[in-house]
Amino acid sequence: MIPTESSYLTTLNENQTFIRDTIREFSNNKIRPLIMEWDEAQKFPTDIFKELGNLGFLGIVVDEEFGGAGLGYLEFAIIIEELGKVDPSIALSVAAHNGLCTNHIFRFANKEQKKKFLPDLTSGRKIGAWGLTESSSGSDAGGLQSVAEKKDNYYLLNGSKNFITHGTVGETAVVMAITDKAKGRKGISAFILEKGMKGFFAGKKENKLGMRASDTSQLIFENCKVPFENLIGNEGEGFxxxxxxxxxxxxxxxxxxxxxxxxxxxxxxxxxxxxxxxxxxxxxxxxxxxxxxxxxxxxxxxxxxxxxxxxxxxxxxxxxxxxxxxxxxxxxxxxxxxxxxxxxxxxxxxxxxxxxxxxxxxxxxxxxxxxxxxxxxxxxxxxxxxxx
Ligand SMILES: Cc1cc2nc3c(=O)[nH]c(=O)nc-3n(C[C@H](O)[C@H](O)[C@H](O)COP(=O)(O)OP(=O)(O)OC[C@H]3O[C@@H](n4cnc5c(N)ncnc54)[C@H](O)[C@@H]3O)c2cc1C
Incomplete structure (x- = not known):
């Protein structure tokens, strides 16, 4: 066994050591035996996510007030590293759930939105997705085409997203769309969407080379009415x-x-x-x-x-x-x-x-x-x- 601990930059404190040992034990006992079954079937293990939520690993950097663990990025890194040693696809899903959707709401949403959406995400009752990439905009993410047109008391959202982690299994999503085309990147806004909203659904589930237990699919928006109160921050701040x-x-x-x-x-x-x-x-x-x-x-x-x-x-x-x-x-x-x-x-x-x-x-x-x-x-x- 290679002494990996000797290479930590700093000595981990008691809490970090406990976190590392907990996620290491969980990865070895609960994840390792089933890795290839999930991989072959491209199966996202929902039950494992519920357990990770119970352990506090689905709201790692979120304040305790909203059901999070109130930890930092060092602890986040330790958790993802331990998962990645055993099953990178579970690590990818945990990283995306915590770091993208959940963190976007935690960092930029208002208090009402945080109270409404975060406890379900941090507990693992709901899985989060985050949609920036589109078929014509990947590295050039600011070139996205999805449009959210302002109406009386909602935005009318049309377009699609590509390669979205948890596109199929996710129930809460943060997505970026254009609210003012003339302003370019400063005309892009971020919205919270919930599965079940009319006109919001998953498209093609991707059949991937690797990371196969991590769900990846398109998201489609067809005349989806997004309430004003689901805008994160102000219009134009999304990018x-x-x-x-x-x-x-x-x-x-x-x-x-x-x-x-x-x-x-x-x-x-x-x-x-x-x-x-x-x-x-x-x-x-x-x-x-x-x-x-x-x-x-x-x-x-x-x-x-x-x-x-x-x-x-x-x-x-x-x-x-x-x-x-x-x-x-x-x-x-x-x-x-x-x-x-x-x-x-x-x-x-x-x-x-x-x-x-x-x-x-x-x-x-x-x-x-x-x-x-x-x-x-x-x-x-x-x-x-x-x-x-
Ligand atoms: C499994 C998986 C999960 C993903 N999850 C998410 C998610 O949850 N949410 C989300 O929004 N996106 C997600 N993505 C999308 C991912 O972020 C993009 O695939 C990535 O940003 C690259 O974009 P692209 O695939 O369109 O490649 P492109 O942008 O088309 O790039 C193709 C190639 O051209 C190169 N290239 C592009 N521009 C330049 C340049 N200016 N100079 C030099 N080289 C350049 C790239 O480096 C690359 O080698 C996921 C993708 C995968 C495969």
Whole structure:
């Protein structure tokens, strides 16, 4: 067993250690045995989410007043990392539920909206979705086309969203739409939608390469009447709100990357001590030892970048560049770790009986979702050029 704890940036305090041990035990006992069943069937495990809600892991950064755990991004990162070590698709869903939909309402909605929507989300009674991406606007998220036209006492919402985590299973959604086309990005607003609203429904459920237990689908809006009171903040603030939400989201994807990479490495290290070729275990070959050493070094560096971004976020210190750096580096480290883990297992790495096959499929999402690696590089360069 690789001593992963030795690589934590800071010594975890008693509460953080308790949180880590709780989610680790839960992941090993409740999630690990069912991973491949959910993966094969593309099944989102609703019951597991109810249990995660009971444990306080579905409102991690939300104040206790609204049913949350009142924790910070460091604890959020620890939780996502532990889940990611075992099942990245559950980690992705927990990250999206907490970091996107729930956090958008917590950070930008008014008190009435928070009281109305947050307790169901933080408890896991309802799953959250968050819709920015559309078929013609991905990296260029500000180019979205969905329109919310102001009427007497409601907005008439038309359009669609693509690739939305929890598009099918989610019951509460935050979606961005144009309220004033002439103002460009400053004419985009954010709304809270509830499943059951007429004209709001899920479209095609995606059949994915990896992250298959995490539900992904289109959202469709057809003359959906959204009450005025479901507007978050003021008209025109939606895009800026979304960018701020994505900053925090990147920290959670970085943490997920660290977890996935560590999970893949732990599996490869264990296997290398069991498998014998040429009369020796694989772990006795220096070529294999060097792979393990290099991956662990990169994982530790990725974890430190992730914790730095989380630390800054918890202290309300600007962290756009640091969050993007953590996400970029950690996701690319995870890609390499998953690939090398398969290599270390050889043919056995390529079959579904060993966990590295799934890590290898799941990992690709991490350099794409919540801003691709190319977009992270653009963000980092923009920020550093501002400083120089
Ligand atoms: C499983 C999954 C879950 C998701 N969940 C959500 C969700 O819950 N909510 C949500 O809103 N979205 C979600 N997304 C969407 C995700 O955020 C987008 O897929 C991502 O932002 C990239 O957009 P795109 O797929 O349209 O790619 P594109 O923007 O079309 O990019 C294609 C390629 O071109 C590159 N590229 C684009 N612009 C530039 C540029 N200026 N310079 C250099 N290279 C560039 C990209 O880096 C990429 O390599 C999810 C996606 C997936 C696959």
């Amino acid at each position: 800026i709100q979304a960018l701020k939400i994505l900053e925090g989201g990147r920290i959670s994807i970085a943490a997920l990357s660290v977890g996935l990479a560590q999970g893949a490495l732990d599996a490869a290290a264990k296997y290398s001590k069991e498998r014998k070729q040429f009369g020796k275990t694989l772990s006795e070959f220096q070529a294999i030892q060097f792979k393990l050493a290099e991956i662990q070094t990169n994982i530790d560096a990725a974890r430190m970048l992730t914790y730095r971004a989380a630390f800054l976020k918890d202290k309300n210190i600007p962290n756009i560049k640091e969050a993007a750096m953590a996400k970029l580096f950690a996701s690319e480290v995870a890609e390499k770790a998953a690939s090398e883990a398969v290599q270390i297992l050889g043919g056995y790495g390529y079959i579904k009986d060993f966990p590295v096959e799934k890590f290898y499929r799941d990992v690709k999402l991490l350099t794409i979702g919540e801003g691709t690696s190319e977009i992270q590089r653009i963000v980092i360069a923009k920020e550093l050029l501002k400083e120089n």
